[in-house]
Amino acid sequence: MPKELWNDAAGGFHPISASDFLPRERLREIQLRRLQATVARVWDHVPLMRQRLSACELGRDAIGRLADIARLPFTVKADLRDTYPFGLFASPMPEVVRLHASSGTTGKPIVVAYTEEDVQVWAEAMTRTFASCGLHRGDIVQNAFGYGLFTGGLGAHYGAEGLGATVIPVSGGNTERQIMLLRDFGATAICCTPSFFVHLAEKAREMGIDLRTLPLRVGVFGAEPWSDGMRERIETENGIEAFDIYGLSEITGPGVAAECSEHDGLHVFEDHFYPEIIDAETGLPLPDGEEGELVLTTLSKRAMPMIRYRTRDITAILPEPCACGRTLRRIRRIARRDDDMFIIRGVNVFPSQVESALLEVEGTLPHYQIVLSRQAGLDQMTVEVEVTPEVFSDKVRALEALRGRIAHAIEHTIGIRVGLRLVGPQSIPRSEGKAKRLIDRRHD
Amino acid sequence: MKIPQLSVFLENRPGSLLPPLQLLAEAGLNLAGLSLADTAQFGILRLVLKDWARARELLERAGWVVKRNDMVAIDVDDAPGGLVRALEVLTAAGKDIEYMYAFYLRRDGRVVLLFRFDDPDGAIAALDDAGIAMLPARVLLGE
Incomplete structure (x- = not known):
């Protein structure tokens, strides 16, 4: 040590x-032992997992060595939503001492x-x-x-x-x-x-x-x-x-x-x-x-x-x-x-890249929205950013400079040109407090 | 010598000027002066009024982004060259003007020029030294 x-x-x-x-x-020994116990536990107590393991022709003892983990089926966020609220629990409620939940952007929360x-x-x-x-x-x-x-x-x-x-x-x-x-x-x-x-x-x-x-x-x-x-x-x-x-x-x-x-x-x-x-x-x-x-x-x-x-x-x-x-x-x-990745002019873009550019320029994350459109056959990306009291100025020059800085930071991060619009507060629609980040109008 | 001014962010689209002014009218707030700066995308509505604090509160509560800053008011004769002398003084003193706008004062036909300086105190001192008259807030806004 x-x-x-x-x-x-x-x-x-x-x-x-x-x-x-x-x-x-020693760490790998611990991991193997615990992985085996975990697979056995979900086999015994979580019907959905047992069904999935069976479908892959795997059993309670699917794990012989650590590398066998690659044979196990994936779990995705939708599984938690589909089994809302308690469908993936492997313990009976009297043994559960705490519940937490996330506010999903769409639909039911995850418990x-x-x-x-x-x-x-x-x-x-x-x-x-x-x-x-x-x-x-x-x-x-x-x-x-x-x-x-x-x-x-x-x-x-x-x-x-x-x-x-x-x-x-x-x-x-x-x-x-x-x-x-x-x-x-x-x-x-x-x-x-x-x-x-x-x-x-x-x-x-x-x-x-x-x-x-x-x-x-x-x-x-x-x-x-x-x-x-x-x-x-x-x-x-x-x-x-x-x-x-x-x-x-x-x-x-x-x-x-x-x-x-x-x-x-x-x-x-x-x-x-x-x-x-x-x-x-x-x-x-x-x-x-x-x-x-x-x-x-x-x-x-x-x-x-x-x-x-x-x-x-x-x-x-x-x-x-x-x-x-x-x-x-x-x-x-x-x-x-990987959530909301989209492809524009052959470039993979993640909203989080836009976010980090906004964070860099403004310090905090304003509400924003990415709008994709097609003009004369060419894909265009426009980022709409709500003006906050922190960045608002009575000078046109200062607001234009802000617009330029944000556009430059985004272009620098993702490598393609973007349009940037400053919009009024509360003008981007929210669902459950969170803004919908991506509007794709290319196929309208 | 400093005149409080409110600026409100507006999107540049038809009808966006109406709601904030409606709100102030409904509250019985009278404007002493107004100017609108616009670009292709957005506009900045600038308001001068006596009860600016209450106007600000109302606008912010209704969701507008509002900023307050100080303007300097110079009053000049409504005659050729009225503005020139003030500009000469400011240029000589190296005081940059961010923007300005003018309006008539109702009573005696004089013209009020409102200036936005990065350094209002320095500009006031320079104008004062040159003997150029400035209007205090109580004269311009009443009371």
């Missing part, structure tokens, strides 16, 4: 992180369940996440992830408590109050979405508070993609070290993977969550190092195990050993999702 981890500011290494440093061979052990494993994964971000007992963690049905708030809460840190359970929103608490309580770390932090930092500047003069030294950011440029800006402007964390409710919530001090990819907590990369079109597994869709299998989950869940997140597994000494494999930072 690396010596520096025993000598951190608190004078101790959190024993829970020991699993981050298991010899690869996830935890037994007492599941909550413990989740807390452990989040404790290892915070430890990986250099936090320890004595740190004061302002948890600005939303508490409630969303897994972010409670996941981070249990993790930081597990570490022995002091938690400020402020939840999301109410920026001015957050800044007051940050200053008055002397928080040394904050966790939230990166866009919320940028918003908070701007507000603090307006209030005449320089975050660099506060004890705040670490930001733990997740739940949305953010660019390296945004990280650089966050770090230099606010005097903090920013860490990227990754997770999704279907698998556990936050705590699936986290950056370490090297900031070179996110270590997957592989003893609980087994990562694969597949070709999104053929579904075939890809070797480490190649880019594709991330597929995750839970290895410890009891109430709602997931077999080969397709995350739609595009990344690659980085197989090289990490300088931090962790033996857990890393995934590259996720820049885009």
Whole structure:
């Protein structure tokens, strides 16, 4: 185990992180044993999974070695929707101690369940996440992830408590109050979405508070993609070290993977969550190092195990050993999702690429919409962006410059010309609070 | 010497000017001055009125994006060259004008010019030194 981890500011290494440093061979033994148990569990308790395994001519003992995982059928988001609310549970309700749900953009939400052990494993994964971000007992963690049905708030809460840190359970929103608490309580770390932090930092500047003069030294950011440029800006402007964390409710919530001090990819907590990369079109597994869709299998989950869940997140597994000494494999930072990909003039474009460009220019994510149309046989892409009070100016020149900056940032990211329209607030239709991102009028 | 001005973002499409002005009319708010800047895509409606704080609140509550900033009001004779002298002073002092607009004052036929400067304080000082008359908000907006 690396010596520096025993000598951190608190004078101790959190024993829970020991699993981050298991010899690869030992880790693979644990993974195999847990995978076998998980397949047996869904065979015994989840009718849909049993039916799917049978259809692939597989049984309760389908897994002889780890590589056999590639023979298992995938699970997709629609499966969770189709079995709403409790159809994929592998534990009877008296053993389920917690339910979370995500607000789906379309239709029914997705429900996830935890037994007492599941909550413990989740807390452990989040404790290892915070430890990986250099936090320890004595740190004061302002948890600005939303508490409630969303897994972010409670996941981070249990993790930081597990570490022995002091938690400020402020939840999301109410920026001015957050800044007051940050200053008055002397928080040394904050966790939230990166866009919320940028918003908070701007507000603090307006209030005449320089975050660099506060004890705040670490930001733990997740739940949305953010660019390296945004990280650089966050770090230099606010005097903090920013860490990227990754997770999704279907698998556990936050705590699936986290950056370490090297900031070179996110270590997957592989003893609980087994990562694969597949070709999104053929579904075939890809070797480490190649880019594709991330597929995750839970290895410890009891109430709602997931077999080969397709995350739609595009990344690659980085197989090289990490300088931090962790033996857990890393995934590259996720820049885009496969969800709403569209092709225009032969170029694959992801709305998340447009999003990261908007984030870079505006600092926070405004409501936007991508409109595809065909003019004289040529595909056109127009991005409509709602004007916010933060960016609005009474000067035409300033608004035209903003338009130019956004268009340039998008063109720079995706490599084709786009039209950019500034539109009035609330002019882009929302469904359940979220904007519909893509309107394709090319075939109208 | 500074005159508060509200700016409202509008999309450049037929009818978009009506609703915000309707809202202010219904609330009994009278405008002292108005200007509209437009591009092919969007417009910026600029309003000068006494009860700007209440107007802002109403507009924001109705969902418009509103910004307040300070203008400088100069009043000149309604005669050839009325504007030229003020511009000479500003040019000599190196005070950039972001934009400006003019309107007649009802009572004595004088013309009020409203200027938007990046540096209103510097511009006020330069105009003051040159003896160019400026209107305080209470004169322009009443009370």
